[in-house]
Amino acid sequence: MKSSLRPKKTNMKTIMLTGRGGPEVLEMTDTVKPSPQAGELLVRVSAIGINYANVLIRQGVYMGDHPLPFVMMAELEGVIEAVGEGVTGMKPGQRVTGVAARGYAEYATLRADETYLLPDDLPHGQGLLAQGLTARYLLAQAQGYRSVLITAAAGGVGSFAIQLAKQEGATNVIGLVGDKSKIGFVNSLGADHCFSYLEEGWQQLVSQATGGTGTDLILDAIGGDISTALLPQLSTNGTMITYGNTSGKPVQVDGNLLSFKAGRIKGASIMNASREDQREWFYKMIGQLKKGELKTTLTFFPFEKAVEAYRAIDSRIATGKIVLSL
Ligand SMILES: NC(=O)c1ccc[n+]([C@@H]2O[C@H](COP(=O)([O-])OP(=O)(O)OC[C@H]3O[C@@H](n4cnc5c(N)ncnc54)[C@H](OP(=O)(O)O)[C@@H]3O)[C@@H](O)[C@H]2O)c1
Numbered sequence: 001m002k003s004s005l006r007p008k009k010t011n012m013k014t015i016m017l018t019g020r021g022g023p024e025v026l027e028m029t030d031t032v033k034p035s036p037q038a039g040e041l042l043v044r045v046s047a048i049g050i051n052y053a054n055v056l057i058r059q060g061v062y063m064g065d066h067p068l069p070f071v072m073m074a075e076l077e078g079v080i081e082a083v084g085e086g087v088t089g090m091k092p093g094q095r096v097t098g099v100a101a102r103g104y105a106e107y108a109t110l111r112a113d114e115t116y117l118l119p120d121d122l123p124h125g126q127g128l129l130a131q132g133l134t135a136r137y138l139l140a141q142a143q144g145y146r147s148v149l150i151t152a153a154a155g156g157v158g159s160f161a162i163q164l165a166k167q168e169g170a171t172n173v174i175g176l177v178g179d180k181s182k183i184g185f186v187n188s189l190g191a192d193h194c195f196s197y198l199e200e201g202w203q204q205l206v207s208q209a210t211g212g213t214g215t216d217l218i219l220d221a222i223g224g225d226i227s228t229a230l231l232p233q234l235s236t237n238g239t240m241i242t243y244g245n246t247s248g249k250p251v252q253v254d255g256n257l258l259s260f261k262a263g264r265i266k267g268a269s270i271m272n273a274s275r276e277d278q279r280e281w282f283y284k285m286i287g288q289l290k291k292g293e294l295k296t297t298l299t300f301f302p303f304e305k306a307v308e309a310y311r312a313i314d315s316r317i318a319t320g321k322i323v324l325s326l
Helices: 052-059 130-140 156-167 180-188 202-209 224-233 255-261 275-291 303-314
Strands: 011-017 026-032 040-050 074-083 095-100 107-111 147-150 172-177 193-196 215-220 234-242 264-267 298-302 321-325
Touching: 011 303, 026 303, 040 095, 040 303, 052 303, 074 107, 095 107, 130 156, 130 275, 147 156, 156 172, 156 180, 156 215, 172 180, 172 202, 180 193, 193 202, 202 224, 215 224, 224 234, 224 255, 234 255, 298 303, 303 321
Parallel strands: 147 172, 147 215, 172 193, 215 234, 234 264, 298 321
Antiparallel strands: 011 026, 040 074, 040 107, 040 321, 074 095
């Protein structure tokens, strides 16, 4: 007998990590649509924000490895399709954002208690604030700073850190970037100075920009030679916060220099921020985005073009955040 009911869609487009290395290890495939477990939401994904952690996962150098092939975790935006047992205060049709353990797909499950509701009128992709929350957390680790130096300043975390540091009253915000084509972008975010660390003599330019006294705070995610060269730029009692290592190389610490400056180097990870603080920062940032007090710069690629999106990040030319649109 012919049924008038159409079969429910049980398969979904999924991007699978099939190897370790360049963007080509990402492959489109079909997987089965998940069901929400207790305390979870099933979300129809509309946007995926690429964070540098995804690049590290792709390269196989991120903590907590998985056997191949697998679906990467993702920061995403979407609309609730179904709620699992025990979920209160959230219902189908609402717009949300969160981090899914298996996020590179048309549908994903999110833990309801780690998910944020989004206003319907927020522009597409603007709820992807993982890098903004990181910047907020990093600055909360330092008290009373007036000057701050930010590496990878045109990137996701960096572009928020510049704006938030200015909002907190920093009087001298210095951005550092690789390609000098990014300098104008960093200045447009409110930086007082911006230099390229690929250009000869950048250390002297930084030193001049601090009046020779160094900066109270350095936010660094690069490591290696650049970070080593930054340590002399710390002011007396200054702090370098190291929160990433894109160079893949260690920082050489000159103990004499550090003791002479009474300086310190501190590690920081957003994973150590409380859920309550993150929630408060998140909604404050959403309010600021809506009022135009905070800018997020998004570059969209179709979901199917994820390989190209990752190439844009690997090229180090991208500014702000790269987003996959579904
Ligand atoms: N600890 C935490 O809680 C936390 C949270 C989020 C992100 N992070 C870290 O923060 C950093 C920024 O993350 P993001 O998502 O905002 O990325 P992003 O800044 O948008 O992109 C990474 C940037 O790093 C710079 N870079 C410097 N050396 C590089 C190299 N050898 N290879 C590739 N890129 C290099 C590039 O900018 P230039 O060429 O202009 O330098 C690139 O644009 C990453 O290291 C990430 O792991 C840490």
